[in-house]
Amino acid sequence: MSYRGRGRGGFHPNNGNRGNPQQNIDQYVAANSVPVEILGWNGATPDDCVRFISRKCKIIVNRTSVDPATGVLKGYVKTPKEADELCTWSGVKFAGQSLKITKGTSQDALSTQMGENSGGSTIEALTQFIRSRYDQTSKLLNLSVVSQDPTLVSKGFFASMTTTSKFFPALMKVCRELNLDVTSIDLSGNNLSDLATISSLPPTFPHLRNLSLVNNNFSKVRAFETWKHKLNYLRELVLIGNPIFSNPMNPNDQITKVEIMRLFPRLIVLNGEIVRNEQVLANILTFPFDEPQPMFFQDEEIQNMSTNFITNYYKLWDTNRQELLVLYEPNSQFSMQVDSVHPHIIDLKPQGYHGNTDFGYYLNQSRNLARISSAKSRISRIATGQEQIFKLFSQLPRTRHDLLSHPHLYSMESYRFPQLNGIMIVFHGTFEETAPPDVFDNSPNDSGPKNRFSHSRNKKIALSAKSFDRTFIVLPGPNGRMIVASDLLSIRAEGGSSAWQPSGIPKESLNPPPNAAPAPAAATPTVSDLPPEVKANLSPVQQEILVKTLLETHLNLQYAIMLCEQSNWDYNQCTINFKNSAASLPRDAYVS
Amino acid sequence: MLAAQQDPTQPLEPYLKKLLSSLDLQYQTPSQQYAKIESYATQFGKSLKPSTAIVINGKPVIAPNNDAKLEFQKKWLMTPLTTHQLNSFDAHLIPGTGVFVINASGKVRFDESGRNRLGETADLQNTGDTRGRSVWGSWFGFNINLVVDESVVNGAEEDTINSYNYRFTYKPDDSVVQI
Structure with missing residues (x-):
């Protein structure tokens, strides 16, 4: 704990009979300190923030501490007037974010x-x-x-x-x-x-x-x-x-x-x-296009192809990337880019003091063409063919994508790519890094500009949650197999999923109790009520599971199919996954 | 020079920046005003084609008259003023197709002063101030996926986008503008 207050020389712990020094401190604190709370500071360290405030606002914030539960930087100023003045600085930019300054409640x-x-x-x-x-x-x-x-x-x-x-x-x-x-x-x-x-x-x-x-x-x-x-x-x-x-x-x-x-x-x-x-x-004040919808599929065929593809792809991406190589051909291209300054949610986790997301494992391979001007780097950072692609896969951290348990974290658009009679799948979401890359070469890999992060060589790179946007061009190959012609992966700091949830819903109905008051079903659906185009793609067992799921969850057909697919057509798994994600599903996921 | 020829993606950056800045155009600036609203609105996304497949936030833009470009421009005219900033992009030239696939990422913010792009407000009080200053809201994140004709490397601009998929990837919790 430090006492950086200026001009308060009156306190001398050794003042003989002045009594318990701790008591004096307490009195000093009570008499001179008004609590303030600061949010959005974690672009840098708490000390940096305090120094910044002292420079910018000419106000000293003392005895700062970070509340591990909320991530709020708490501190004290001398007078209520100073606190008021400090609050007027709320919104000032610090380390890339706006500081939110409020008076503390003590x-x-x-x-x-x-x-x-x-x-x-x-x-x-x-x-x-x-x-x-x-x-x-x-x-x-x-x-x-x-x-x-x-x-x-x-x-x-x-x-x-x-x-x-x-x-x-x-x-x-x-x-x-x-x-x-x-x-x-x-x-x-x-x-x-x-x-x-x-x-x-x-x-x-x-x-x-x-x-x-x-x-x-x-x-x-x-x-x-x-x-x-x-x-x-x-x-x-x-x-x-x-x-x-x-x-x-x-x-x-x-x-x-x-x-x-x-x-x-x-x-x-x-x-x-x-x-x-x-x-x-x-x-x-309303964005004039339709409300966001997490999933877009041009038609049902594309929906089946792309949800199957993504589910299977990410299972292997998280466990054994080598097995994905069968999807890539000698002409296939993969590259990865980092958008290190994308807007993101402010990390309130207690371990988030270091603030900025660490992209150390990615930057050496990043093919962000807005940053990389050397033609040589631009060309060398595309991996073409299985061997190069696998090398680049191995240079990315190991990951976990919670597609099954947290489907709301993901969003997808999928439509035809007529030039190759294939489909384009754009997939957005969040993942956890679970381990450093299998192969990590931190030396600058070519003559590209030395980036300012290269000092991180001696520093441990923190694993964290991150968000991504990934574009696949997928073609049907021989024997029902799929081929990835192009694969563009963009990495950014964790952005959450609120951007693809419809916003017009009143606050209180965002978390509908999933089973509290089941609406009287208009009619009990049976297998024969399923649309023929849905039945055509499903085995009789899957049709039964789908009907049971429809009855149990009151989801609409589209969401019920997604739930079943993501649960591998296991009814018990459907129930579990539904319970886990019911609170985050949009209102229109349910039968109206 | 040889290296520049080997790297076909070089001209994509100005192309993308032009596309994004067309979305941010102002109807009236101190030095310029468009003669007609129409001549203003048709500046947005000039590189779109009438046949472009347009998806915004996971919803297709459906054009009654099969002109998705015009429908997009009409809708975009209704957005508050924006500023886009391109942070990052990557692109692959897909062999044998004559098209690039582009994945670009950046941030965008809206004018929250309560004016639309044409400067109109909902105010019933006479503020005596039609232009006024923009009040910029917090940044949204966006990701845009494009399939564009290869001819853009030779400077082609108009009618070059085959599909246009724009999605907000981050929504600030204090935004006045609702999406």
Whole structure:
């Protein structure tokens, strides 16, 4: 632990009878430190981040630590004012990411200041309070005039200024843990003049639609700047009874309105007045193409070919790549590229301190043509024919693709490639690296530009989850075998799968309890109800399994077939795989 | 020179960048404005063919009049302003077919100011400000797969794409624009 605070020379541990040094430290800490929380720092080390903040914002963050459960970088600043100022820097770019800076919620401090009450009973009291103020039907959280709530007052929540200022942060934290479905919040009559004490409201309720701040003390639009584009679903805001709008005749009101509209991109109603055309706005803010669909197959034949191909291919890719070589011919081409700067999910795992994904095993072979200009490298990094292809396969880390247990992590488009009477399969997803490559030659392999990662020679390269996009041109060969004419593999940092899940689904229905309330089936399907083109491709046993699966899961035909195929037509395996992935399937996977 | 001839993929980078930047064109800049909306919209993806197989986020673009290119351009006109950045690409010339297969990857962001490409807003308040500045959202990741005619190495541009498959690979959780 280090104490890098500036100009605080007053503390000398050897000051004789000053008592327990630890106690002095505690007092120093309590008197001088306001907690802050930083996210998005892990493009570099915590110390780098602290130094950056000190340089950029002229604020020293002390006693930093990383919460291993959440990956949040926690630290302390000297005064609430510094904390507020620091929060205004939220969004500043650091090491390729935006820092998210919020005021920390220190329930411990709140509990301490409330005397003998333990943290537990503080949380209990807050939980009880929230439950009493939450209406499940309207999804309204009524936080109006909290300072006069008799229960809270009797528990000493507003005994001093500091407990008052810590009340809302603690409240938000408890709200987050309760995971309530809230669309509206009433914060009227709380004498708020800025957003400092409720700065954690947007991250707690990012989908909030209605907010009342009636009868508070907001006097400037500037006070709302820190919430700019943070409540992106806010539809209605009421600021009546604040000095900012006290004089309806004030010609500046029009400007104020427009400025507030800029901060909340989906604001439709301000102080009861409709300020935007909702339908027009929805059109403008929606990508005009159809909603994403994880799987696209040009037709059923292609669907069968490509799902079979991918399932079998990746089984061997993860276990024994040599066996894949029968798919490649002397003309076949394979190459791999790295997009090291692709947008990706921020790693919150505790071991993720080193932040950036390590592409050390790939960079020497990467044929990213946007980076590699030497013609010699461009040519030498395509593997042609079985021998070269196998060599390159062996130079890539061993992997695990959870196609069966986590099918939602994958996405595919497959369509005809008429030039060779074949198909093009584009496969996207995430994999785990399980072991370093079988062959790893870390010396620069040709005259290509020395990359700045070559120092990693002496460093252990970390294995991690990564994402990929892979393009296959596959042709039917003799005797029903397949031939891969071209194979382009692109590697990037882990990007998750939210981009191919339809987004228009209301939050609460994203995780439908799979078997909670089975909809009454319109008619019980039997084998004879299966479409003939489906039956044609399936054995009688497979048809039975498919029907059982349809009945059990209420999936639609397309998804049920996929599930069966991915479970190797084993009914028990179907049930297991379905349970594992039901929560992540899109709504249209089910029979409507 | 000999090396450049041996490496047929050299001209693909400007070709791809041109394609992506055509998607990012602005209707009006301080120095230029298109005479007609139509002459603006037909700049998008000029290298597409009317017959191009277009798939966006796993959904085919179905053209009522068999002109997928025009249908794409009409839809693209409705997107908010974008900026694309090409991070990486790789390509194979498939022997005997006269086509390249390209797998390209990059990032794209949307203007979240509430204007469409033509500068129109949903505002009922007179903001007295029709152009305004773009408010760029967080970056999405994209992956694009193309089958293009070999003639692009000789500088051909228009009508050279046989299939166009564009997919978002990463969605930032704070995006105002919904996909």
